[in-house]
Amino acid sequence: MDIVFIKALRIETVIGIYDWEKAIRQPVVLDLEMASDVDRAAASDRIADALDYKAVSKRLKQFVGDARFELVETLAERCATIVREEFAVPWVRLTLNKVGAVSDAEGVGVVIERGERPAAG
Numbered sequence: 503m504d505i506v507f508i509k510a511l512r513i514e515t516v517i518g519i520y521d522w523e524k525a526i527r528q529p530v531v532l533d534l535e536m537a538s539d540v541d542r543a544a545a546s547d548r549i550a551d552a553l554d555y556k557a558v559s560k561r562l563k564q565f566v567g568d569a570r571f572e573l574v575e576t577l578a579e580r581c582a583t584i585v586r587e588e589f590a591v592p593w594v595r596l597t598l599n600k601v602g603a604v605s606d607a608e609g610v611g612v613v614i615e616r617g618e619r620p621a622a623g
């Protein structure tokens with residue numbers, strides 16, 4: 503299985519369970535690994551045959567930037583659904599890091615995998 507990735511996509515959003523968090527914007531950092539047929543894109547050398555990481559990043563920046571959720575779980579799940587449904591990605595691993603949420607921790611958050619991994623080869 504081939505992967506197209508996006509690393510450390512930092513986006514400000516409204517996220518948190520406490521009242522004070524609903525009144526501010528906080529950064530989250532997304533890492534994504536997305537199953538994609540790199541072989542096919544390489545053979546044609548055409549963006550139409552590739553999973554466009556810039557288009558995915560733009561869509562997630564728009565969605566997360568406008569979002570208001572309490573839990574990181576909810577935000578991560580919604581982002582994974584967008585990637586799978588709007589970009590025809592069969593499998594995605596998404597890490598959502600709520601940096602700065604816990605003092606003395608580099609980050610906290612969730613890692614989710616959704617969809618079916620395509621067979622190797």
Ligand SMILES: Nc1nc2c(c(=O)[nH]1)N=C([C@H](O)[C@@H](O)CO)CN2
Pocket residue numbers: 517518519520523572573574575600603604
């Ligand atoms: N599993 C989770 N635990 C916690 C979350 C969360 O979204 N998922 N959120 C918080 C608070 O919003 C915290 O980040 C504020 O610093 C606590 N635990």
